[in-house]
Amino acid sequence: MSTTTTTPAPPAGAPAAEEKKGPSRFNMNTLLVEGRALIALVIIIAIFAIMSDNYLTAGNLTTITKQVAFNAIVALGMLMVILNGGIDLSVGSIVGFTAAVAGNLFRGVPVPGTDATMFPSLWVIIIISIAVGMLVGWINGLLIARLNLAPFIVTLGMLYVARGLTEVLLNGQNITNELRGQEGLNNTGFFEIFASRPLGLPLAAWVMIILAIIFSIVLNRTPFGRWLYATGSNERAAQLSGVPVKSVKTQIYVLSGLCAGIVGILQMANISSATADLGTFYELNAIAAVVIGGAALSGGRGTVRGTIIGAFVIGFLANGLVIVGVSPFWQKVITGAVIILAVAVDQIQQIVQRRRSSARAVASAKAAAARRQSTDQTSARS
Amino acid sequence: MSDQAAVLDYHDVAPDDGAVVLQAVDIAKTYGVTRALKGVNFEVRRGKVTVLFGENGAGKSTLMKILSGVEKPTAGQLILDGEPISLESTNDAVERGISIIHQELNLASNLSVRDNIFIGREIRTRTGAIDYSREREITEQVMERLEENISPNTLVQDLRVGQQQVVEIARALAADARILIMDEPTSALSATEVEVLFKVIRELTSHGVAIVYISHHLEEALEIADYAVVFRDGELVATEEAANVDLGWVVRQMVGREADYDFRDEPRDFGDVALSIQGVTVAEPDTGRVVVNNVSLDVREGEIVCLYGLMGAGRTELMEALAGRDPISGGRVLLSDQDIKDLNIQERIAIGMGLVPEDRQRDGLVQMMTVGKNMSLASLLQTVKNLFITRKVERENVDRQISDVRVKTAGQDALITSLSGGNQQKVVIGKILLTNPKVILLDEPTRGIDVGAKGEIFALLFREARKGLAVLYVTSEVGEALTASHRLIVMSKGRLIREFDPRTATRDDIMAASGEHDTHYEHEESAAEPAEEAAREPAEDAAKGAPQ
DSSP states (O other), rough: OOOHHHSSSHHHHEEEEEHHHHHHHHHHHHHHHHHHHHHHHHHHHHHHHHTTTTTSSHHHHHHHHHHHHHHHHHHHHHHHHHHOOOOOHHHHHHHHHHHHHHHHHHHHOOOSSSOOEOOOOOHHHHHHHHHHHHHHHHHHHHHHHHHHOOOHHHHHHHHHHHHHHHHHHHOOBBBBBGGGGOHHHHOOOHHHHHTGGGSSSHHHHHHHHHHHHHHHHHHHSHHHHHHHHHHHOOHHHHHHOOHHHHHHHHHHHHHHHHHHHHHOOOOOOOOOOOBBTTTTTHHHHHHHHHHTTTTOTTSSOOOOOHHHHHHHHHHHHOOOOOHHTTTTHHHHHHHHHHHHHHHHHHHHHHHHHHHHHHHHHHHHHHHHHHHHHHHHHHHHHO | OOGGGGSSOOOSSOTTTTOOEEEEEHHHHHHEEEEEEEEEEEETTTOOOOEOOOOSSSSSSHHHHHHOOOOOOOOEEETTTTEEEOHHHHHHEEETTTTEEEOOOOOOTTTTHHHHTTSSOOOBOSSBBBOOHHHHHHHHHHHHHTTTTTTTTSBBGOOOOOHHHHHHHHHHHHOOSSSSEESTTTOOOOOHHHHHHHHHHHHHTTTTOOEEEEEEOHHHHHOSSSSSEEEEEEEEEEEEEEOOOOOOHHHHHHHGGGGGEEEEEEEEOOOEEEEEEEEEEEEETTTTEEEEEEEEEEETTTOOOEEOOOOOOOOOOOOOOOOTSSOOOOOEEEEEEOOOOOOOOOHHHHEEEEEEOOOOOIIOOTTTTTTHHHHGGGGGGEEETTEEOOOHHHHHHHHHHHHHHTOOOSOSBBBBGGGGGGHHHHHHHHHHHTTOOOOEEEEEETTTTOHHHHHHHHHHHHHHTTTTOOOEEEEEEEHHHHHHOSSSEETTTTTTEEEEEETTTHHHHHHHTTTTOOOOOOOOSSOSSSSOOOGHHHHHHHHHOOOO
């Protein structure tokens, strides 16, 4: 900060402000939509910081960040799906399923026809497990894109299927000790890597940051991103413009499965266990984060930045309520109310904007009419 | 609605004295930057049929939406029976006695005639249950008045379209309508059903009901009109008693300055065959009904071919099948000697053929995106380098194209919804042109566009044609078919009927070929914008006969 203030600000300030005029007006709207979530975040942090001394401690912030990261990563995948106008209810189950697959691979896979047991190495386990998450997403995508089934129904069904398969794989037992691996089997080091804290920040937070950057670039700089926004806003028009709408639609569910799979691995490392209920309700938190971040459930509108902020709003709120000592029952009521409030504010904002733009149009029409009249009069006189 | 029994006691006032019941004063309506109505003064008279004429986008529908409470005017005043009123909703309008019957019928087909007539205003018994017997009674009385033998318990889905229309009218009557607005009421009717409808209209007017009637079918509309009102470009340009006018007058008023463009003298040095359609047949995917029947047609480089046909002639189906949205069931299509059978839309665009669709809002535009992003959507892959869109190239392409096709916009970052219809259409055309096509297909390219923009769009197409682009477009406006094509082919009922040279053909030739001229309409000058008559099925008329 101090270095920037030493630079001669006043002379540079004037032209910079002028240059800004064009694009900044355009960004004003997006700033308002996302700013709303950001303002909410600041207010939440301020309130809880005043109410509790334990809120803004380094330890608590790390805890929050980790929880936020899990939700945010799932929410990034969800954002892709929601931009397309779809919904993915199966992500929570994919989180659990991925962890269960990984846990079983740590435990060893019996080779059919022999007494031998195969122990894949650590990275093979990770890749296979996440690939399984993507596979589930791909099946969702195929059913939705090729058979034209409703995303809500398909992913609701997959929510049950994947959760059921998780329970089948775990067969009533959590997988905990096997996750450490065994020397000589080349599958040790899971916790050392996936529960690590590079530079003091939990790995999940780093993954969130990296994925957010990648997704942001994909959305803004690649044809895929543009196609995604286009199909979400008007699929028929996109199709006639040569956008491969079906493959875009399939791919976003694969991406959603990928994100859920990554969270499955990270969360398993976090709680040191593959459990049957891992990831339950993650889909709802992810949808909430995307929506608070200003995305339209009907598709075509939403950003990575907004979604990350949305995830932070939910994380800081939930953590604050716990720290302040609000009863768990009321926590749910308050969280729900915040979600509804966020969407309501969004809607009101859009109505106001529409009114304003139509009022502007009326004014310009009147002005034009007045101009015409005056020219008519002058021409009549002459 | 307090007293349902009053429904059939027709207004005791002098029935058809022609007094003004509803007046629109200086009504203006603006959508975004589009001025749909520019201060219109309009009168509806008791017991008279006022027919509105005008091309698409002239402002008729907007005025009707305002009169029926669907939209509120931006400026101006409605006066009903001498009292200034403001219509808050369609229900408000219905309660004041103004009902509208839309082109697309608004009935619940799974419910009975009776239920449809009283939908939303059910008669209740004292316990709050629906008083079915009273409803049935009223339905029967209304049907009797309309001289239609339709049982109240019949399901609407079991009725013919003409009968469904009668149900709509019955609903308006049961709601005690004094002013009945009919938007294209005959577009789906057979000739016999039209006669019945006209009889019903006469019956209504003799009881003092004021009718406002919109139709693209000029001759037919003139037959029923007491007053003719013509709209052009959002303004009311003429009002006249129908007795004093003929078809030529209506067309002249409607068309106004349309003869601005005439491309008949464009050069005709065509290149090789760019698009060869050979015996193409298309069946509706849902029903298997053949909608395009054994169509063969070649379009050469630099040639503009116009397919003239009415709605239901199979033109849109042919275009969409060519573009790759629907499968071609028979025959083959060659694009520069390459069979396109197995190519999807994206691949067809890549080898040089794209479609500008008929319904701009539904199929042409991505409403949430900017002008620039809409413009570049189809050609995005050309700007990709190392996986990423090169923004600089994209923006340069778009800027060049915006000035090339003359889109009036604040810039490529403006929202597409901020443009007028004509400029939106230029964006859609510009989008396809950015893909460097060899063949461009356009389905009703000037629909809902003001006259000036029409000329600009055709000028643009002829300019591209001179550079070698092959153009195939569909229209239902004879005027533009005659003035803006190298070759004109009439299509009707899925088949190509006849080919014309626009330099020698006349309106009558073309309309006769399209089967549009009924024998009893003989006019020197024919309609500029014929109705969707193809939907009528003569066979059905014969089978059912006039219900007397």
